[in-house]
Amino acid sequence: MPVANSQISLLPALSAVLGPSGLLTDPADIAPYAEDWRKLYRGRAAAVARPADTAQVAAVMRLAAAAGAPVIPQGGNTSMVGGASPTEAGNEIILSLSRLNRVREIDPLDMTMTVEAGVSLKAAQNAALEAGCMLPLSISSEGSAQIGGVLAVNAGGNNTVRYGNARDLVLGLEVVLADGSIWNGLRRLRKDNTGYCLRQLFVGSEGTLGIITTAILKLVPRPREVAVAFCAVPDAEAALDLFGRFQAHDAAAIQAFELMSGLGTEFVLRHIPGAVLPLAAPAPFYALVELATSRPNAGLRGSLEAVLEAALEAGTVLDAAIAESEAQRAAIWKLREEHSEAQKREGASVKNDVSVPVSKVPAFIRRATEACARLMPGIRAVPFGHMGDGNIHFNLEQPVDADPAWFLAQDHAIMDCVNEVVREFDGSFSAEHGIGRLKPYMMPDWRGGAELELMRRIKAALDPAGILSPGRVLP
Amino acid sequence: MPVANSQISLLPALSAVLGPSGLLTDPADIAPYAEDWRKLYRGRAAAVARPADTAQVAAVMRLAAAAGAPVIPQGGNTSMVGGASPTEAGNEIILSLSRLNRVREIDPLDMTMTVEAGVSLKAAQNAALEAGCMLPLSISSEGSAQIGGVLAVNAGGNNTVRYGNARDLVLGLEVVLADGSIWNGLRRLRKDNTGYCLRQLFVGSEGTLGIITTAILKLVPRPREVAVAFCAVPDAEAALDLFGRFQAHDAAAIQAFELMSGLGTEFVLRHIPGAVLPLAAPAPFYALVELATSRPNAGLRGSLEAVLEAALEAGTVLDAAIAESEAQRAAIWKLREEHSEAQKREGASVKNDVSVPVSKVPAFIRRATEACARLMPGIRAVPFGHMGDGNIHFNLEQPVDADPAWFLAQDHAIMDCVNEVVREFDGSFSAEHGIGRLKPYMMPDWRGGAELELMRRIKAALDPAGILSPGRVLP
Numbered sequence: 005m006p007v008a009n010s011q012i013s014l015l016p017a018l019s020a021v022l023g024p025s026g027l028l029t030d031p032a033d034i035a036p037y038a039e040d041w042r043k044l045y046r047g048r049a050a051a052v053a054r055p056a057d058t059a060q061v062a063a064v065m066r067l068a069a070a071a072g073a074p075v076i077p078q079g080g081n082t083s084m085v086g087g088a089s090p091t092e093a094g095n096e097i098i099l100s101l102s103r104l105n106r107v108r109e110i111d112p113l114d115m116t117m118t119v120e121a122g123v124s125l126k127a128a129q130n131a132a133l134e135a136g137c138m139l140p141l142s143i144s145s146e147g148s149a150q151i152g153g154v155l156a157v158n159a160g161g162n163n164t165v166r167y168g169n170a171r172d173l174v175l176g177l178e179v180v181l182a183d184g185s186i187w188n189g190l191r192r193l194r195k196d197n198t199g200y201c202l203r204q205l206f207v208g209s210e211g212t213l214g215i216i217t218t219a220i221l222k223l224v225p226r227p228r229e230v231a232v233a234f235c236a237v238p239d240a241e242a243a244l245d246l247f248g249r250f251q252a253h254d255a256a257a258i259q260a261f262e263l264m265s266g267l268g269t270e271f272v273l274r275h276i277p278g279a280v281l282p283l284a285a286p287a288p289f290y291a292l293v294e295l296a297t298s299r300p301n302a303g304l305r306g307s308l309e310a311v312l313e314a315a316l317e318a319g320t321v322l323d324a325a326i327a328e329s330e331a332q333r334a335a336i337w338k339l340r341e342e343h344s345e346a347q348k349r350e351g352a353s354v355k356n357d358v359s360v361p362v363s364k365v366p367a368f369i370r371r372a373t374e375a376c377a378r379l380m381p382g383i384r385a386v387p388f389g390h391m392g393d394g395n396i397h398f399n400l401e402q403p404v405d406a407d408p409a410w411f412l413a414q415d416h417a418i419m420d421c422v423n424e425v426v427r428e429f430d431g432s433f434s435a436e437h438g439i440g441r442l443k444p445y446m447m448p449d450w451r452g453g454a455e456l457e458l459m460r461r462i463k464a465a466l467d468p469a470g471i472l473s474p475g476r477v478l479p
Numbered sequence: 480m481p482v483a484n485s486q487i488s489l490l491p492a493l494s495a496v497l498g499p500s501g502l503l504t505d506p507a508d509i510a511p512y513a514e515d516w517r518k519l520y521r522g523r524a525a526a527v528a529r530p531a532d533t534a535q536v537a538a539v540m541r542l543a544a545a546a547g548a549p550v551i552p553q554g555g556n557t558s559m560v561g562g563a564s565p566t567e568a569g570n571e572i573i574l575s576l577s578r579l580n581r582v583r584e585i586d587p588l589d590m591t592m593t594v595e596a597g598v599s600l601k602a603a604q605n606a607a608l609e610a611g612c613m614l615p616l617s618i619s620s621e622g623s624a625q626i627g628g629v630l631a632v633n634a635g636g637n638n639t640v641r642y643g644n645a646r647d648l649v650l651g652l653e654v655v656l657a658d659g660s661i662w663n664g665l666r667r668l669r670k671d672n673t674g675y676c677l678r679q680l681f682v683g684s685e686g687t688l689g690i691i692t693t694a695i696l697k698l699v700p701r702p703r704e705v706a707v708a709f710c711a712v713p714d715a716e717a718a719l720d721l722f723g724r725f726q727a728h729d730a731a732a733i734q735a736f737e738l739m740s741g742l743g744t745e746f747v748l749r750h751i752p753g754a755v756l757p758l759a760a761p762a763p764f765y766a767l768v769e770l771a772t773s774r775p776n777a778g779l780r781g782s783l784e785a786v787l788e789a790a791l792e793a794g795t796v797l798d799a800a801i802a803e804s805e806a807q808r809a810a811i812w813k814l815r816e817e818h819s820e821a822q823k824r825e826g827a828s829v830k831n832d833v834s835v836p837v838s839k840v841p842a843f844i845r846r847a848t849e850a851c852a853r854l855m856p857g858i859r860a861v862p863f864g865h866m867g868d869g870n871i872h873f874n875l876e877q878p879v880d881a882d883p884a885w886f887l888a889q890d891h892a893i894m895d896c897v898n899e900v901v902r903e904f905d906g907s908f909s910a911e912h913g914i915g916r917l918k919p920y921m922m923p924d925w926r927g928g929a930e931l932e933l934m935r936r937i938k939a940a941l942d943p944a945g946i947l948s949p950g951r952v953l954p
Contacts, residue, residue, distance in 0.1 A: 111836070111838060113719075113723060113726075113837065113838040114836045114837050114838045115726075116836075157672065158672050158676070160670045160672075164669060164670060165669075168647075169669075169670060171676065171679075172643075172647065181929065181933075185928075185929045185932075186929060187928075187929040187930055187933060188929075188930075189930065191905060191907070192836050192905070193834045193835070193836065193869060193905075193906065193907050193910070194639060194640075194644075194834065194837070194868035194869055194870070195635045195639060195644060195834045195865070195868055195869065195870040195907070195910040195911050196834060196907040196909075196910060197632065197633050197635075197683055197907075197909050197910065197911055197912065197913045197914070198907055198908065198909050198914060198922070198925060198926055199683075199914060199922060199926055199930070199931075199934050199952055199953070200680060200683065200684055200688070200933075200934045200937055200952075201633070201646065201679050201680065201682065201683050202930065202933055202934070204646075204676050204679035204680070205675060205676065205679070205680060205937075207676065208672055208674075208675065208676050209675055213675070224730070225726065225727075225730045225731075244588075248588060251588075251590075251700065252700075253774075253775070254772075254773065254774040254775075255699070255700045255773060256700075256731055256772070256773065256774075257774075297729075297731070298729065298730060298731065299728075299729040299731070299732075300728070300729075359668045359669065359670045359671060360668070361586070361589045361591070361667050361668065362588065362589050362669070363586060363588040363589045390670070393669035393670055394668060394669055394670065395669070395670045430666060430667070430668075431668065432666070432668050432670070432671040432672075432673055433673065434671075434672050434673050435668070435670040435671060435672065436670050436672055437672065438672045439672070439673060439674065447673070447674060450673060451673055451674055453660075453662075454656065454660045454661060454662040454663075455662055455663075455664065455674070455677065456674075457660075458656075458662060458675075458677055458941070459674050459675045459677070461940040461941065462675055462680075462937065462940055462941075464940065465936040465937055465939065465940035466933070466936065466937075477674055477675075478674070
């Protein structure tokens with residue numbers, strides 16, 4: 005499909021603003037930006053704009069608004085829901101934030117960091133550590149994911165149980181709006197009640213309301229002690245009981261509490277080189293507990309042992325291994341982090357990123373496993389994820405002898421089956437991955453009525469021409 | 480002034496919906512609702528609607544929308560900025576949420592509480608404590624302030640340094656919109672990325688975008704140990720240094736870090752019966768530190784002593800008293816909590832609820848004190864408040880022999896003088912009290928351009944007829 009007429013003059017105008025290195029129009033140059041990392045969304049784009057600073061982002065948006073051209077902001081392109089991928093239409097401009105890549109300032113006393121949208125989460129974490137602080141947000145894609153995208157999708161990850169989601173870490177934002185105007189909300193205040201909380205509207209809006217160009221984030225003290233245990237448990241109920249024990253002992257020390265199924269862990273041991281079970285025998289479920297504190301001489305190891313000993317006596321825990329070194333800690337986390345990769349190597353799988361109240365996780369897993377087994381004999385449930393905040397990746401692996409393509413073609417039926425159970429527990433059909441291009445069709449059913457109407461009114465108020473990430477989030 | 484024509488039929492319609500006890504139209508009955516607690520705003524209202532549940536709130540809004548009648552939601556009527564007070568026009572309907580007063584559910588495992596808008600903050604705190612948890616929000620007016628108003632204004636208070644502001648505690652909301660439709664966002668999920676974050680738009684909007692009727696709040700474990708110290712320091716710089724020492728030692732244990740001036744504390748000792756300085760000699764400034772933890776055998780008292788000993792040796796702290804009992808703890812807090820009352824008894828005072836980055840607090844206090852002294856010889860600065868989150872109540876007491884009425888008539892000049900210094904430090908002119916009717920005129924200057932334009936678009940999108948708290952927040 006040829007680009008629209010209005011864009012014939014748009015591309016030279018963009019080139020004039022951005023310079024020769026700032027605009028990619030050759031299909032070969034565009035291609036890496038036009039395909040998502042899971043290769044599920046292969047689209048086409050009219051161009052990739054690569055502005056060097058906020059002023060250039062604003063200039064791009066002014067030109068795009070004048071031409072009525074749709075714009076897709078893109079960071080590290082690590083969306084799980086196709087949020088940053090162009091459609092097949094070929095008329096969209098990809099706006100890459102990658103060149104806005106400076107950590108501008110870190111203040112260890114105020115515990116804040118000012119960081120541009122294109123800095124990778126990993127680079128931001130490292131900069132905070134060097135200043136003696138910690139940016140307490142950790143997700144699998146942190147090496148590639150960029151701050152702008154992380155905030156746009158309100159990323160969650162492993163440490164939400166303690167520090168909340170990305171939105172809980174945002175003090176200030178700078179945002180370029182659909183018409184090219186700039187909102188400078190770069191304040192680093194812990195209290196500021198001066199009108200509507202605009203920053204929280206942009207965080208989680210997935211690029212449909214504005215383009216985040218810079219952020220001021222909260223930091224926390226760098227931990228002085230970290231203790232990690234890998235625990236075999238008889239069932240998910242026991243894992244919840246164990247979580248309750250750690251909560252009762254010292255809730256503030258829990259930095260991660262992850263759940264893995266026996267089968268999913270078996271996949272990791274089978275397919276991932278170097279993966280080793282640190283226990284004598286396999287179990288139906290495993291819990292990974294990470295405690296951390298910035299207190300000196302906190303004796304976290306003692307706390308961990310005391311809670312686990314009581315849990316072993318009560319039969320809540322069958323066996324447990326405590327990491328004795330950084331290498332052992334990494335080996336334990338590897339069993340959790342490689343779950344997605346192992347599932348891929350085992351065969352085709354359908355992903356469900358869902359959440360329920362923490363107390364409902366075991367009942368949800370039981371019911372959803374049964375429901376999927378009724379839907380498709382031989383299907384293999386491999387639930388894992390962030391039990392401490394109720395966010396379970398309820399993934400389904402194809403039956404052993406099934407055709408992968410046939411299995412993947414059933415994805416909507418499988419997702420619907422899981423989501424029916426999620427609904428019974430007042431849960432969410434998208435806990436941390438967002439809506440993107442994958443799930444807008446679910447919005448009317450789940451967030452319909454007054455809620456979707458409110459979202460539509462806000463979208464129309466902030467982007468009346470609908471040029472920012474059209475078709476994403478809202479159906 | 481007579482009520483508008485459209486309201487002649489509105490009142491009987493409201494009465495039919497709410498029943499005889501649900502609508503107050505007698506001026507004597509209306510009077511207590513039409514005056515704010517500081518007696519700065521004495522307005523008139525057409526009626527006070529007292530709905531019994533969410534359905535009745537919705538019915539009131541449908542009728543008001545049809546009649547084009549302005550509606551002012553009101554909770555405990557404890558606003559510091561006239562946010563819940565009617566104007567002189569007499570055409571506004573006060574919508575009191577007081578009858579929605581049930582704590583619906585507390586889940587100690589999920590650490591959540593479902594509470595209706597009319598429950599007082601104190602009652603909500605007590606209900607959480609009875610369930611073995613804590614609602615970590617504490618403000619001076621907690622005995623009267625109601626949850627709906629607390630969220631509408633995004634209250635801050637003493638524990639923000641650790642737990643954030645009211646908005647950080649909100650998981651779910653139910654809101655009645657301007658047209659009488661109901662948004663049910665009563666979810667208690669720790670992760671839910673399904674579209675725009677509507678709840679954070681209503682929190683802090685001061686009743687101008689919708690009426691909060693029910694909320695689901697996060698709770699935290701009830702502390703097992705609390706330790707409080709009252710410290711004499713030579714200046715505000717030393718207080719900041721002390722804060723840094725506690726942060727470096729164990730930031731997560733700091734539950735409050737309050738600053739008081741020597742003069743403000745002298746007022747308390749002079750005017751408040753029973754107030755006693757727990758130290759041998761007065762000092763230029765005082766810091767109140769409260770540590771708390773839910774860990775068993777945490778030895779907080781030892782931590783407090785260790786940090787204070789090192790600070791005494793360094794000259795950062797001149798003297799300190801550690802509370803040995805609950806009674807001593809209350810006596811120390813009394814010195815802080817009675818600051819406003821003591822200032823009132825000393826004479827006329829002008830209040831400034833401002834914030835700057837934590838690291839700038841001492842420089843701000845120094846500069847603002849100098850600026851006010853230049854503006855008005857003899858004026859007495861009595862800064863106090865939440866140093867740990869940069870929120871200082873920079874209050875100014877009249878010169879000793881000045882006429883109180885004359886002094887109060889200078890309030891705008893005094894506020895402007897303080898705010899000029901706030902601006903130099905990239906601070907906020909309203910940290911926790913909000914905008915209400917007192918400060919909308921400041922908005923164009925401080926939040927003008929793209930920011931105010933965004934707020935106006937959102938207001939128009941959610942309340943196109945402008946019937947919800949008109950004239951509040953936005954100029």
